Amino acid sequence: MRNPYAPGAGQRPPELAGRDRELQQFEVVLERVARGRPERSMVLTGLRGVGKTVLLNTFKSMAMQRLWGTGKIEARPEQSIRRPVSAAMHMAIRELAPRHRAPERIEEFLGVLKAFAMRDPAAAKGTSHWSPAIDVPATRGRADSGDLEIDLTELFVDAASVATDLGVGVALFIDEMQDVQPPDISALCAACHELSQSGGPLIVVGAGLPHLPSVLSASKSYSERLFRYARIDRLDRDAADLALIAPAEREEVEFTPEALDALYEAADGYPYFVQAYGKVAWDVAPKSPITVEDVKVASPEAEEELAVGFFGSRYERATPAEREYMHAMASVGDEPVPTSEVAERLGRKPSSLSPARDSLIKKGLIFSAERGLIAFTVPHFGRFLRAQPL
Template sequence: MDPIRNPYAPGAGQRPPELAGRDRELAAFDVTLERVAAGRPERSMVVSGLRGVGKTVLLNALRGQAVSRAWGTGKIEARPDQSLRIPVAQAVHAAVREVAHRHRDPDRVDAVAGVLKSFALRTELKDRKGFRWAPPSDVPAAKGRADSGDLELDLIELFTDVGELGRDLGVGLGLFVDEMQDVASAELAAICGAVHEVSQQNAPVLVVGAGLPHLPVVLSAAKSYAERLFRYVAVDRLPRDMADRAWLRPAASEGVDFEPAALDRLYELTDGYPYFVQAYGKATWDAAVENPVTVADVEEAAPEAEAELAVGFFGARYERATPAERDYMRTMAELGADRETEQVTTADVAKALARKPQSLSPARDGLIKKGLVFSSERGAVAFTVPHFGAFLRAQHA
């Protein structure tokens, strides 16, 4: 097939040509947007799942829905050891800018801009790391509003004011947070507290977060009521019919079809994980000689897809780990070989390495911090990347 016409898109956060299997989430968010804009009570939203299941793609699609309804939106990607205040200020500034030009009262817009500036300038010296940011506006910073230094209180005041600006226009404002599990616990608690307060005010403000499978647990640890504060959506691999849709519809737009046996083999190889669906789809298209695509084309393409995943998807993550962390992961892979989720206990890892569990805590914590493993329950760990255990076992072999 012509590689220029290849319709598949394996990329980090890159939207595939057919966003299969997410119709229910998109439809539910449509209802949420309409309810919030109409002044009805509604919860913010959290999306969680393994890497490669399309969390960022879904987060961006949800943001696109808000934009299409004339909402103001801003997005941040959380990072470990980085304060949220400046990224939130930048994202909220983007959201306000999207709606401010439609507002009929310039003084009201300037008042909100002043509050936003005061929020941004309240960054603690220890968090600045040589960088200080303020909205590019001549409006002076407001005094006594969103500048207390208490992040939760300041977020409440900021969200309240920008929400009122949106209410004047019959729309809302949305803050979209990717890699939310990397937000420090104290700042997660502040976000939860602010979302809780503005939701009680029916302010048209939504916070939509995306992160790894343990994100709901992290949120509950930050605020006990977080489990009731958000609507939680777990995204996973695609069922067979949705995976077929992800392969067939983009190909059909180019006048190409797949033999049923080819689809069978593709699903065996990918397990329906969206990133793998795109990676194998792309490699198979390039390997195919004629229409329709055959199982022989899939077999010919499989080594190429596997090699690309080994370098870009698995290998890059493995290289980030220290030698001790690699030993820990290889042991996890061996212990989880016969388990569907590949979740193992930390006690079993310590036993296999003939070490005391406490002595392995630095390696485990380092892997969690790097986003390579997660702990969904006490005393257990699992890989954040699907098929990572199989990759490590193949490397060891």
């Protein structure tokens, strides 16, 4: 019952260790925007399980503490961002509205937001009529052209204007940003570019897989200069130990040094794994301190839980052809592997494997590390696959 560890998707660990640099970077962004200084939007990248969503949620809390307007969406590959962005911006402005001295300015923006939302292409075709719950008439001639790049830019500029009146900012947080459709990514970059030139206090903070920077640069060449990129990786030894020790100390429990050695070797510094192994080790240990013997007993159970929940759930989404492709990748190695070598292992031409590879990329199971190289989005996935029969 007192177990402090929390392995979960986007669930904040009891001790957010090893992320001081990123938190300080975002603190600088907030402070610069508050002072009216120009500042770039921010993008977090990394493998699954390194804590990108946790950081994104922490950033959102930091912005809210400064009384910013905030909204968050999770991108989906089959969905335009118009509708989710509408809902997120509605939430952000609702947070600001009670403090604004001119209710008509808020109503004016909500009219623009409603016009933006109702130009959803699915609704226009009659396939999914949708009208946001905004009790003002839609404004005509602003953010309603149907061209997302124009509309999003106008929406962001108007939202930034409302925030300027209050001397605060607006932040839009986008998780799984690599899944935003290419035309929408292009529109998002263009809107951020316009804001960076005008100095409006609105920022976009995205999180996604390691290939997100290449997705952005393929959309707009200036995206490399548009965002501040932060690569989120595994924890170093001190941070991984702190993530285990600090929550335990609050419950008056300790680890032996040998137990910490064994836990770091098992988790390899990945925050999700640190929580998973820590949780099971706590449950099996009869008393404090938790020893290396407790970790040895706990490891098979933790690995089984990861095999079902973290690895298995992803593996089950793959077709037989896709599984064959991933097994071939795993047999080559754990680092980014050449697509030509995967094809060689399967005795096939690389071109014939393109459909399986592209489908795996769309499912978020692999990514193109650079031209001709591919890698798993999930750490230790190769090790998991080598233990699975084909």
